Amino acid sequence: MSFRIFKINEDLKEFMPPEIIDLEEKATWGNPKRGVMDLPYSKELLEEHSLCAGCPESAAFRYILASLPNPEDTIIVNSTGCTSLVFPHIALHTVHSLFGNQNAIASGIKRTLEWRFPDKVKDVIVLAGDGAIVDIGLDCTLQSFFRQEKITTICFDNEVYANTGGQESGMTVKGHVFKMAPKGKQWDKVPMWQIAIDSGCHYVARLTVSSPKRVEQVIKKAIYVAREVGPTYVHLYTPCILEIGLNSDDGLEEMRRTDKERFKFFEYMTDAAKEVIQKKKEEGLI
Amino acid sequence: MAKLGPSGYSPYPVAVYENLLNPPPGKAVMFNEIVDEEVAMREAAKAMLTRDNPTIFPGPQVLYAWNDEAKEKARLVRKMAEVLGAKIIPMYDYRPKYPKIDPEKEINPNHPNLTIWHNNIKACIFIGVHCHYANVALKIIRAETDCFTIAMCGMAGHEDAMITLRDQHTEEIEKFIRIAEEVKRDLGK
Numbered sequence: 001m002s003f004r005i006f007k008i009n010e011d012l013k014e015f016m017p018p019e020i021i022d023l024e025e026k027a028t029w030g031n032p033k034r035g036v037m038d039l040p041y042s043k044e045l046l047e048e049h050s051l052c053a054g055c056p057e058s059a060a061f062r063y064i065l066a067s068l069p070n071p072e073d074t075i076i077v078n079s080t081g082c083t084s085l086v087f088p089h090i091a092l093h094t095v096h097s098l099f100g101n102q103n104a105i106a107s108g109i110k111r112t113l114e115w116r117f118p119d120k121v122k123d124v125i126v127l128a129g130d131g132a133i134v135d136i137g138l139d140c141t142l143q144s145f146f147r148q149e150k151i152t153t154i155c156f157d158n159e160v161y162a163n164t165g166g167q168e169s170g171m172t173v174k175g176h177v178f179k180m181a182p183k184g185k186q187w188d189k190v191p192m193w194q195i196a197i198d199s200g201c202h203y204v205a206r207l208t209v210s211s212p213k214r215v216e217q218v219i220k221k222a223i224y225v226a227r228e229v230g231p232t233y234v235h236l237y238t239p240c241i242l243e244i245g246l247n248s249d250d251g252l253e254e255m256r257r258t259d260k261e262r263f264k265f266f267e268y269m270t271d272a273a274k275e276v277i278q279k280k281k282e283e284g285l286i
Numbered sequence: 287m288a289k290l291g292p293s294g295y296s297p298y299p300v301a302v303y304e305n306l307l308n309p310p311p312g313k314a315v316m317f318n319e320i321v322d323e324e325v326a327m328r329e330a331a332k333a334m335l336t337r338d339n340p341t342i343f344p345g346p347q348v349l350y351a352w353n354d355e356a357k358e359k360a361r362l363v364r365k366m367a368e369v370l371g372a373k374i375i376p377m378y379d380y381r382p383k384y385p386k387i388d389p390e391k392e393i394n395p396n397h398p399n400l401t402i403w404h405n406n407i408k409a410c411i412f413i414g415v416h417c418h419y420a421n422v423a424l425k426i427i428r429a430e431t432d433c434f435t436i437a438m439c440g441m442a443g444h445e446d447a448m449i450t451l452r453d454q455h456t457e458e459i460e461k462f463i464r465i466a467e468e469v470k471r472d473l474g475k
Contacts, residue, residue: 005346006350
């Protein structure tokens, strides 16, 4: 992928709709300092989304897409879930994997890109829900960490299988009751961030998306460390407001509440990751 | 209710069911027979010049300036539209669009029939659309409309189009424009 694929041929420009012309002229391509502060002024890479009104995942998508340091050379691998409904609407290359094998697909893409474009930086990011990353795809997720694949894995944790009606997932909190889990979860929530650390990730963060700037910082750190050191993992709480019985405008409050509880900001980095982050900070990129 | 195309050359659901395959190199497929490229170009130009609301659907490979050939092709598409008196409606990407597309301004491969129906297009040219989406769109148009479809493909062609021209690069497009100008003169237009 290259920035040139967004450059419209002058001869045919008059036939193009304004939102596509905006992608060429007003999106923040080729600028590693891009971030969430550009959101009000620049063209977003997410044209529209098909999630529920007020869904925190949609906010997470906007912040993440605004924070990618190298969007023109980024490939996102996604998987089945609410998130997969959004990917057709974003102006980046995405690959929809089978349910659960997203980290295996991403590993292959990353290795192939390194071989095919040895002189270019190409970021590969896995962006999937808790069902894909922690339940169905845990094997592929962990194996990619063990193999030290240079990819960033971002988990949208809504603590439930939301778009299939509310079955409990490994990330559901003990005792939580859902429409299709009437007895309540009987086991503890999987501490995926800790498993990621134990499995060899060099940068791990756990947070909600209540603070856009913090999301930007974390995403940039995770991508830069994955580029130069090894696997990174970001765990984002994006509650399913429908399944936990909240209104469309309650998502932010729910995240702020959990900011003080089980999703209190947590960050881990290895020494090698610290070096990279420090270097990027000095360069003004984080 | 969707109108099926004329069954004589638009069998439902897809062309391969009629044992219709892409042409060999240097040839073209017109309806259900393999013909010389020039013969097919002449018929394609005639269809565009004589049917109602002829339209060219340029895809991403000619809409975006991703290499020098794409720039040149864009210029030629514009010239082709002038010669054929055709409208240009872009297929600028393949993302589904909600709540719906504006059929006067765009065509989407997932429901191309909406644009064909809305504009009452009876002849069209697909050019620069990636093969996998051209296949989808042409199958839908073949099944759901009576539009005469022409595929100008840079690769092996599309059997679901009424006329399939393969390996179409700048030289071939220039040749098509020359032929279209001749046909236009012959038709007294």
